[in-house]
Amino acid sequence: MTELTRKLQFSLEIDGDWPPISSEAVWCDLVGASFQLRNAPFFIKGLAVNDIFEAEPDPVNGHIFEFQVTEPSDHSLIWILNNTQVDADPILAQLRDIGCSTEGLQRFSLYAVDVPPHVPDQELNTLLDTAESTGLDLAFPVWRRS
Incomplete structure (x- = not known):
């Protein structure tokens, strides 16, 4: 800083x-x-x-x-809310592996995911589909992907 x-x-x-x-x-x-x-x-x-x-x-x-x-930057923002108390760590780790950064607020079961422009669309979409299918709720407050 x-x-x-x-x-x-x-x-x-x-x-x-x-x-x-x-x-x-x-x-x-x-x-x-x-x-x-x-x-x-x-x-x-x-x-x-x-x-x-x-x-x-x-x-x-x-x-x-x-x-x-x-x-505006070329970054997107995803919020992941874990209302079902499934283990979100594997999805978050995979998001980091493809170039996203994640932050968590454990007391609200909430995660903020920064998606830089270089993150591959296909891998991102697959992970987001997996997240939803495991019961995680997703919101896209800033979506700048084409």
């Missing part, structure tokens, strides 16, 4: 009981007057790794309430 890297706190809009938290902190680099996301978020819709975005932290609590992606 450099002195230009910092955590930004995003305020989350809760719908019913989801997400189960009211804000999420993510690592970002300062790029001029903008920010570049450095890790896959668990609850922030519309933002993927390496996206450059503009945001104005709230002067009172420092939270980000709105942001605008100005330079």
